[in-house]
Amino acid sequence: MVFSHLRIEVKPGKPHPYHSDNVQGKLCVTQATLGQGSTEERTVLQCSVGHKSPVYLCSLLPGKNECCSLNLEFKDDELVAFSVIGDRSVHLCGYFKSDEGDNLR
Amino acid sequence: MVFSHLRIEVKPGKPHPYHSDNVQGKLCVTQATLGQGSTEERTVLQCSVGHKSPVYLCSLLPGKNECCSLNLEFKDDELVAFSVIGDRSVHLCGYFKSDEGDNLR
Amino acid sequence: MVFSHLRIEVKPGKPHPYHSDNVQGKLCVTQATLGQGSTEERTVLQCSVGHKSPVYLCSLLPGKNECCSLNLEFKDDELVAFSVIGDRSVHLCGYFKSDEGDNLR
Amino acid sequence: MVFSHLRIEVKPGKPHPYHSDNVQGKLCVTQATLGQGSTEERTVLQCSVGHKSPVYLCSLLPGKNECCSLNLEFKDDELVAFSVIGDRSVHLCGYFKSDEGDNLR
Amino acid sequence: MVFSHLRIEVKPGKPHPYHSDNVQGKLCVTQATLGQGSTEERTVLQCSVGHKSPVYLCSLLPGKNECCSLNLEFKDDELVAFSVIGDRSVHLCGYFKSDEGDNLR
Secondary structure (H helix, E strand, O other), X not given: OEEEEEEEEEOOOOOEEXXXXXXXXXXXXXXXXXXXXXXXXXXXXXXXXXXXXXXXXXXXXXXXXXXXXXXXEEEOOOOEEEEEEOOOXXXXXXXXXXXXXXXXX | OEEEEEEEEEOOOOOEEEOOOOXXXXXXXXXXXXXXXXXXXXXXXXXXXXXXXXXXXXXXXXXXXXXXXXXXXXXXXXXXXXXXXXXXXXXXXXXXEEOOOOOOO | OEEEEEXXXXXXXXXXXXXXXXXXXXXXXXXXXXXXXXXXXXXXXXXXXXXXXXXXXXEEEOOOEOEEEEEEEEEOOOOEEEEEEOOOXXXXXXXXXXXXXXXXX | OEEEEEEEEEOOOOOEEEOOXXXXXXEEEEEEEEOOOOOOOXXXXXXXXXXXXXXXXXXXXXXXXXXXXXXXEEEOOOOEEEEEEOOOOEEEEEEEEEOOOOOOO | OEEEEEEEEEOOOOOEEEOOOOOOEEEEEEEEEEOOOOOOOOEEEXXXXXXXXXXXXXXXXXXXXXXXXXXXXXXXXXXXXXXXXXXXXXXXXXXXXXXXXXXXX
């Protein structure tokens, strides 16, 4: 198994695509944290898969709930794009587990 | 194993059924997030399985706790229906893992 | 493996026992949500196993934190009883995994 | 595998040691809930392993956040002691999984 | 498998590196709790891997949300450094699982 980290900052107005570069495996997103900024409004993280309409993944509230655990899995052959609704960025952590070299398991 | 995503928006007044289309496997729901709207009242997500009375899955509070992790599993042969109590929708994320092609595991 | 769902509402003043009916396996409780009611006081979910004194499992606060994830496991041969301290019920979700047909695993 | 439950109440001023009685295995602590009391100050749960200085495990806030999930693992050969900073007790849930009878796995 | 605990306090102004000392395996960080101090401002825990810019892992709010579960994994061959933004320390719990002696699994 080849393991690589996902650590990205999804910025307002800029959908953040994720590609697995034709490597077979699974993307797991495990943590979301609100980035810097002064607005007190909520920031919603959403993702779209392929051409489907986006679905909310979490809603972060400045000064109240600024981070949350996630348990999200995406397949390698999906075109995933993360984006935010609101004026602050969201930091995402996770990992990509590819199947390479995993035949004996 | 065949893996497919669950990403649905459960809207007020509209129970959202889930069918696995006779594919054997397991439905996992891992995340719930409050949808848009202006009411400040709580929105409760509930589900009913078969003909049993619905049970609450989570309670989301605008401006306080707008998302939560879930760890729910449903069998393929169950008729599951999600619904909300309240005026806002709830976005659900998860996946369906079917057993097809999994005989060698 | 035989898999069955746990979805119960633990009501005030009424300890809710759980029996596995002599089926070997494991009870997992994964989610607790506050039921309806108007009191603003906390509701504490507790459980007792056998004849031991009860231990708190979670504390739910109306309008602040009305649900929480749990990661609780109980053995089949234990007499488990859930009860609440407070005036509102608590909805529990989880599952029972029996070992039947699992000999080859 | 032999499975036994951990359900303890860690009281103020009284470190609560945990021994596995020379049984090989792993202690898992999965849930912490604030006990009764009237103080509105935070209660911090900490643990020390061997002779190392204690580390905070969680911080519970009366009327705001009175419980939390934990994902803690301890080895059988460690001398673990839980204690609280504050005036209220903390209820802990979890389990001990011993390796006995697990040779064939 | 060799299992060792991670229990560190990341102090303000002092990045805390983590080395696996050339032992192959995986570092898991499962819990973060706010340390002592009087500031009411948020404390953000971040980490940098190699020479990449740091990413936020969680944001802790005094008197509101002082701890959170994490599900973070790092490879042995990565140079990981934890640091805080803010005036209070953050206590981290987790473990390191090395692959030594794990050949038969």
